[in-house]
Amino acid sequence: MSDFISARGIKRGLSYLVVGGWALFSVFFVVWVVLASLKKNRELFGSPLSIPTSPQWGNFVKTWVNNRFGDYFLNSLLVTSVSVVAILIVAVPAAYVLSRGRFRGREALSSFFAFGMGVPFPLLFVPLFVMMASMRLADTLTGLTIVYVALSIPFTIYVLEGFFSSLPSELESAAVIDGCSDVQVFRHVMLPLAMPGVATVAILNFVGLWNEYQLSLVLINSPENRTLSLGIYSLITSMQYSGGDWASLFAGVTIVMVPTLILFVILSEKMISGITMGGVK
Amino acid sequence: MATVEIRNLRKSFGAATILQGADLRMEEGEFVVLVGPSGCGKSTLLRCIAGLEPITSGNLVIDGEDMTTADPVKRGIAMVFQSYALYPHMTVGENIGFGLKIANTPKAEIKARVAEVAKLLKLDSMLDRKPKALSGGQRQRVAIGRALARKPRIFLFDEPLSNLDASLRAEMRVELAKLHGSLGNTMVYVTHDQVEAMTLADRMVVMSAGKIEQVGAPLDLFNNPANRFVAGFLGQPPMNFIKVTGASATAAGVALGLPGGGTVEVGLTAPLAGKAEGLELGVRPEDMSIAPEGRLGLEVEVVEQLGGETLVYGLLADGQLITAKLAGQAGIAAGDRLGLDFSEERLHVFDAGGANLRYRTPVPHGKAKAVS
Amino acid sequence: MMRRRMVIAFLAPALLLYLGFLILPAVQAFYLSFYDTSGFGDSAEWVGLSNYARLWGDSVFWRAIRNMALIMFVGGIATFGLAFLFTMLMNAGMKGKKLFRTLIFMPNVIAVVAITTFWSFVFMPRYGMLTSFLKAIGLDGIAATAWTAPENVFYAMMVGLVWISVGFYTILIMAGADKIPADMYEAARLEGASTFQIFRQITLPMIWDVILITLILWAIQAVKIVEFPYAFGGPNIDQNLYTPAIYLYIMGFGQRESVYALGYSTTIGVVMFILTIAIIVLMRFLFRRERVEF
């Protein structure tokens, strides 16, 4: 019997070692990035595993002020939040109708939206830019927001459809009996019930757009319209000819990382349960 | 209070026909139970009445007004669902008052009405709770409360008790009956449970495969089934159907040969002409009694002692399995040979098509029961 | 009942945006793939299918396809293997499951650039963290390996990619597994099944639909993948790291050299898109199986 217990114990311990080790590595990663942002460039390359001897808070000042990360931060916050709200306004009703409506061509339309997930974005760069420019929206945060919304639609609808279709149809019937019009059924019953899913897509889109840089690279030129990830990108490209200030880069990376990390710490449970509810149904 | 009339109502989903031409009239204040095995179309019929399913063809008339295509809310109905369908994001009070809120009822009025309903259903203490925090029985009452709040003309119930455990179900059955008594509304109730149907119904509608088989008061249906399906569906244990060994027309009706050599002669209400093939004799288990010289010989296989009565399962001479329900605690054991007999009045005879050849056409349709 | 008016009103904004800013430009790009154009000025020349013909014979493109396939299969096996392992271990009654799950998922919310720079410091020869670590535990021989040398760099990138992906797919698969009623596990335990047997005989078949969807997601991502290897490759990405999307980007938007083959580049995009659709159809066909009800 004791053999059995210890064998079990070893197994259990091994499980913790594997899973725990993997989880700890994530923590190590975040800590390392933050520590790197406080180092001098020399230290960073010479001894990447060390703890900074004299923390260089100046890296942050330099990044925030000289590299204008302060402005970029506001831009990112603005574009990302407006985009997320707009995505929800557009995609939630569409996903609802696609998953709970009964009309001819519903499945075809639903697949048509899903189809957008297969389109490689680099394919769209030039046509999108030309389109934006002809609408006088090139190099504007408005233009960027519109593109973000449009390109986020397929994935958002895909996840939300899963959510809506997992809701019990009796509630819908009950609301109809209670006198709700079709719009009221949506507003008073189905939408509140789908809130976990809506929250999830909101967070996922927020994180995704916060970190997005390829589209913004094509659509945004002026420094005053840059987002944080473009700021990071310009720090990286500045390495050529101007030189690598890696420590400032990591300060920038930390600035980009912190909001999503905070969001994640607060909402991780909701986000994770949401991902699964919709995504896999 | 309202009358509901269904005229040749058909419902199909694409190629699949769910209801094939139902005709039914429900009187004011009547408690009508739609009963039948699952998939018979009873829930679909209910949802058509509610307006949750568009009617493919035919008409629905409520209080003389054609409501075939009317919005659910215009039909003056309320509905209680199998899963209760309580809104999980609203409190009990909000659930009950939701319909009123949608109808733009003034807040004070909603509050008063919710309080009134809550009191009636003993829900007053839990108005601020969310449905998650309630027991099954409480949720059931909230669902009923929600239906009550809007003072509908007609109540629709879709298997409302099937999610409760047995004792609670019995209790709620009584409460529903009382509620009907005190409100007096027209109620349409769907169930697959014949006990519920028998106990609650003023009139029962037995359905099978998208068709209405028979309509009538519970005991009428039990005693005078129109066909083999209704006869077999009602009653527990179900009626025995004994294949006869031969049949010949007599002056009074028909003489039937029983397994083991006996014969029985019964009168018929329908002519036998040409239908002698494949006749079956219908005998309810409780209509049998022990008689050593009885016309049926039984080899006992299993005996179930229920205290008040005894169920005996056994084989006839030709191997047909039948059940007999005997009063009291009969001293019978497996392997015994029994003689059984029955009285001719309680027998039914079914032809090969399932029609009851002893069916008595009831008094022309009308008020089978005085309105209370 | 949903009225036609509501269906239209609810669908219209999404549909218009989708058509206008995704489908329309995609169609324009498709059209561009029949032209030879640098994208400057109006000098587009109709070349019919010759961009496609050229792509067929382009060894760089095939290398990118090979890399894509490696990510899809080798990376996929690693990702799903680890995700299954974690699901299995965590569902075998580990405490702190939620915390572990959260931490494993965490890299997914962090900008790709942050992650790739981190990994480049892990794999950096001479001073890198992996080298330092191996030296510290006395494995000097292995420590001298140049993890980011051309023959290794792709796999070094893949390690980082798998690291992020495992988090995402573990979450999906675990959530599927959480929907299985607990008494099924209990029944299996009573019959003496091991953790692995339970996973193999109960969990896996019961979450088959979840697995199919995650596999399709993985395949789509593998075809489209650009950000991670691109950022890992730094400002001058090595051909060893090319994926079709990176090659598309480099041919159309230039790297250090002034390559501006926009027509050719969109051809790559069209092929990628066709590939995605083909993979989805193929997967659905290959993995067709009854959905398990519970």
Place this chain on the structure above:
Amino acid sequence: MLSNTSRQAIVAAVFSLGLAGATGAATAAELVFWSMWNEPEPQAAALRQVMDAYTAAHPDTTFKVVWNGRQNQTKLRAALQAGTPVDFMDQDADQLAGGLQKEGLGHDLSADFDQATRDAFLPGTLELFNTEGKITQVPYVYNTVNFWYNKDMLAEVGGTVPATFDDLLALCGTVKAAGKSALVIEGNVAFYNVLYFSHYLARESGAGALVKVFEDKSGDGWKSPAVLAAAKATRGLWDQGCIAEDARGFQYPAGQQTIALGDTMGELVGSWLPTELTESAGADFPWGAFNFPAVKDGAGQSTDIEVGLLSMMVLKDSKNAQEAADFVKYVGSEEAQKILVEASGVGVTRKGVAWPAALADAYTSAEQATALSAFGGGLGVAYPEFTSTILNPEYNNMFLGQTTPEQFVETMAAKTKEYWAAQ
């Protein structure tokens, strides 16, 4: 908070309104400049100073700058398709040559540049990328390709600047004996590594040899013994211990950081290196530079250099082409060039304007240059696609030891033949 550009735009708007009222059809022009620099970079600040100085002298001309960063030309392509007005821009000269210039989108500045102006440029710079006597791009920043090294280390190990390739190999031994590496590379930057090949080939067969080899449409150009010799000799740097084995894995900029950290003596790279390493090496690092040494019996000289220029280009469709041309000319003036040197620490293209101290050797190299070519022997300018998708990666494979020099020659011959057959 008002950003610089928008504040300027407002000022400009107010200003032009006032002027329009006073003079009617004013000649005031706001020049739109799309730049390859990012705003926080010193080069951007320097250009800003140059523009301010210009506006001070020519109040009619103001500037609206879009600091695009290195992808300037790519972004400009999309902008031009959409009809966005841009007057002038800057980018690496070789990229311009293969991009805007090749497409004929540059404004011809020949008339604006008289002989005296042309003569003020360091030898070869104005001509290198301007073909058929037309001037469409004007180089203003000058980078030379040299071996950039730590002078102190050279002195410590007791070495001397190598005059021949054999001297270089000998120096490698000396440095290695001292426990350091003579050279380092960036494993993932093929276009740096290919510099070894193009230089060696140029030393052997004369400047421009690589382009000639490639332009033999049969592919047989690659089969000349000089190509194989160049491949073998450069690959030999590894065998001679010039470059540490683990350098194969350095991903830019990890390799060059080893110079700052004192592990390595130098690297074959552009004169931007001291600037790029300022943060890690410190401002007073003892930088030195020497040209790629001569090869025994070679036709080329060690003063034939490869250069990377950054140029300005006035766009053909500019509505203010004349004003823009005047400004671009001004960027080449002594006054402007001095500002650039002082404010951003770069080398410039005007004769007689001294480069920053760290780049002193580069200036000498530029001044004494006998022939100029673009990076990689200039092949990337004429045939960018072939260079970036075939030559660079194939050479890199060979250089890093994945294929042999013989295989490299074979592959290049076959691919070249294939390339020309498809044209």
